[in-house]
Amino acid sequence: MRFDPKTEAVLDRASAACGARGAQLTPLRRTVLGLVQQSPTPIGAYALLDQLKGDRGAAAPPTVYRALDFLLAQRLVHRLEKLNAFVACHVHECGSDHDHAAQFLICDRCGAVTELEEPAITRAVEAAAGRAGFHATRATIEVEGTCARCAP
Ligand SMILES: [Zn+2]
Ligand SMILES: [Zn+2]
Structure with missing residues (x-):
C-alpha cells in the first residue's frame, strides 16, 4: 500500500x-503503521483489518494484533485504553530509546485526540x-473533555 x-x-x-x-x-507492520499514521482519529484493530482487506486480501486478526504489539514495543504507536484504539506517536515519530510519558486530550464530542508531551507531568x-x-x-494519561473547536 502506498501512502x-x-x-x-x-x-x-x-x-x-x-x-x-x-x-x-x-511490509505488513509498515502498512499498519501507515494506516494508523494517516487516520485522523484513533483507529481500532477491526477498522485496521477492514482497511487491510482491500490491500492484501484478508489479513487475519492475530497478524494485525502482532503487528500492533510490535509497533507498541517500538514506541511508534500508543494505545488509548478508553477508546481501545491506536494513535501514531507524534512526539518521537521515529521511535526513541526511552518511553516518554504520553498525555492525550480526548474530545468527547468529535473524538479528536491531541498528544501532549509535558515534561513537568x-x-x-x-x-x-x-x-x-x-x-x-x-x-x-488520558484526559477527557471538550476540544477548543467543540467548546461552547
Ligand atoms: Zn508519543
Ligand atoms: Zn471536539
Missing part, C-alpha cells in the same frame, strides 16, 4: 529506527512513582 509522500517519509524514518535497534519493519509521575519505590516503564 502520501509525507507519511512515506515518516515510515522510512520508522523503518530506519527499527533497523538501528535490530528490529524489522516488515512526566517528571511529577516519575517522582511520585519513585517515592513509592515503583519503577515506571510506561505511563499513558
Whole structure:
C-alpha cells in the first residue's frame, strides 16, 4: 500500500529506527503503521483489518494484533485504553530509546485526540512513582473533555 509522500517519509524514518535497534519493519507492520499514521482519529484493530482487506486480501486478526504489539514495543504507536484504539506517536515519530510519558486530550464530542508531551507531568509521575519505590516503564494519561473547536 502506498501512502502520501509525507507519511512515506515518516515510515522510512520508522523503518530506519527499527533497523538501528535490530528490529524489522516488515511490509505488513509498515502498512499498519501507515494506516494508523494517516487516520485522523484513533483507529481500532477491526477498522485496521477492514482497511487491510482491500490491500492484501484478508489479513487475519492475530497478524494485525502482532503487528500492533510490535509497533507498541517500538514506541511508534500508543494505545488509548478508553477508546481501545491506536494513535501514531507524534512526539518521537521515529521511535526513541526511552518511553516518554504520553498525555492525550480526548474530545468527547468529535473524538479528536491531541498528544501532549509535558515534561513537568512526566517528571511529577516519575517522582511520585519513585517515592513509592515503583519503577515506571510506561505511563499513558488520558484526559477527557471538550476540544477548543467543540467548546461552547
Ligand atoms: Zn508519543
Ligand atoms: Zn471536539
